[in-house]
Amino acid sequence: VAARLLDERGVATDRRRQVLDIGSSFGQFLLPFARAGWRSVGVEPANGPAAVAAGVEFLLRTQLSQGAWGQAASSKYYRIWAPVPGAHRAFRTAVTGLCVAALVESQALLDSELRARAEEAIDRGQAWLLNPEHQLRRSAPDAYDDTMGYALYSVWGHAYAIHGLVLLHERAAGNAQLQAAVLTSAQHHVDQLRQTAFLNGGWGYYDDPLTDRQGEPVKPRRAKMQRPAGSPSSFCTATALIAIREAQTLGITFPDQRLEEALAALRRQRFPDFAYAYGEYLRMRPRRDINRPAGSLGRSQVCNLALHLYGDPQVSQEVLRCWLDRLFARNGWLGMGRKRHLPGASPHSAAFGVAGYFYYYGHYYAAQCIQQLPVAERAAYRNQLARTLVPLQESDGSWWDYILYDYHQQYGTAMALSALVRCQ
Secondary structure, three states: OHHHHHHHOOOOHHHHHHHHHHHHHHHHHHHHHHHHHHHOOOOOOOOHHHHHHHHHHHHHHHOOOOOOOOEOOOOOOOOOOOOOOHHHHHHHHHHHHHHHHHHHHHHHHOOHHHHHHHHHHHHHHHHHHHOHHHOOOOOOOOOOHHHHOEEOOHHHHHHHHHHHHHHHHHHOOOOHHHHHHHHHHHHHHHHHHHHOOOOOOOOOOEEOOOEOOOOOEOOOOOOOOOOOOOOOEHHHHHHHHHHHHHHHOOOOOOOHHHHHHHHHHHHHOEOOOOOEOOEHHHOOOOOOHHHOHHHHHHHHHHHHHHHHHOOOOOOOHHHHHHHHHHHHHOHHHHHHHOOOOOOOOOOOOOHHHOOHHHHHHHHHHHHHHHOOOOHHHHHHHHHHHHHHHHHHOOOOOOOOOOOOOEOHHHHHHHHHHHHHHOOO
8 A cells, every 4th residue: 555655656666666575574474473373372272071061061951852952932132034934943953963963972071971861862862853753844935935035944954964863873883773764864864955956056045035125026037946046155055065975974875966066156156265255146246345264264164174075176285274274363253243143233244244153163164174184283273273162161061153043052062062072
C-alpha cells in the first residue's frame, strides 16, 4: 500500500523499491508465526485421559432410553431451520453414530468400571442404529419447499452412521450374525448417499428453492428432480467421501462414476492456497471472506483429508502440515464463532463468515489429518490439539460450539472425544 501511494505521488523508483523490500521482508518475518508460531514456545501434553473420562460420563448420562442421543426438545433459542420429522431423524442418526464411535474409540483410556458402563451404552446405541424402524431416508418436501428448498440433512446422518457402524463391525469380530446386520445397515446408508448425490457431483445439505423469500421464481428456475440439482458444498462432499471410504473397508462398493463426480466437485471448489469455497455457488468469488483461509479453517481439514485419502497428488503431507499449522496459529478465528449465538442473526455472523458449528468439526478432522503425517511428526501436533480442546471442556464434561436443539452438546462431546483419543 505504501509503495502504491509513493508511486501515485511520483516518488523516485528506488525509494519505492526500498519500501517493497521492507514489506517483503516483514511478510517473510510474519510467515512462520502465521503458520507455525504455536511451535516456537513448545507444547506440553494436556491431561487427556481425565478429560476423556469426564466426556464419556456426559454421554452416558445423556443417552436416551431407546439408546440414541439427541432430541428436538429444547428450551433454548435456536435458528437452524429443521423441518419435522426428517431433519430431526437425520440429526439424531448423525449424533448417535458419532457418540457410538466416540465410546468405542475411548474404551482403552477408561477404567474397568467406566468401560463396562460404556459397553452397555454402546450395545444400546448399536441396537438403535440397527433397528429397521429407524432407517434414515431423505426428507420429504414440506410446505416451505418452494422458498427454502429441500433440507437434505440426511447426508450427515448417513455419513456418521457409517462411521459408527464400521467400528461396530470391528467390535463384533467373531459374531457373524451381528456383523451381517451391521453390513446390511451400512449398505443402506451407502445406497442412500448414492441416491442423494447431486447432479453436478458431491453432496450438500440444501437443495435450491424454486422461489425466493418474496415468492418470486428464482432464475434460472430449477426443476424438481429425483437427484438434487442445486449446489453441493465442499465440506459436506468431503464428509460423505470419507464415510464411503470407510465403508469400502467392509467390502461395500460405490459407483466409480459417482465417486469421480464428487471428487471433481470438490476439486472445483479448491483454491490454489487449499482454502475451499463454502459451496459451488461461491467458487467464482474466491476472495469473499468465507472463502479465504480464515473462513476456510474449519473445512480445509476435512476437504484436504478426503482428497488425500483418495490419492489426489496435490494434497501432499506438506499441505496437511501447512493447514494444521494454520489451524493452531489462527485458532482464534474459529474461536470467535464458538458459542456465538445471537437471536435473529445468521450462524455465520462471526468474522470471515465462520459459524460456531465448525469448531469441533474442524478439530475432529484435524486429528485424522495428523494420522496421515509421518510418525515422528505427530506428537507435537497431537499435544497442541489436546492443549486446545481440554481447556474448553464444560463443567458437566461436555463440549459444545453452537446451540442446536438438544444435539449440540452430544455431537460436540463426541467429536472432541474422538479427537482427544487420537492425541494419546
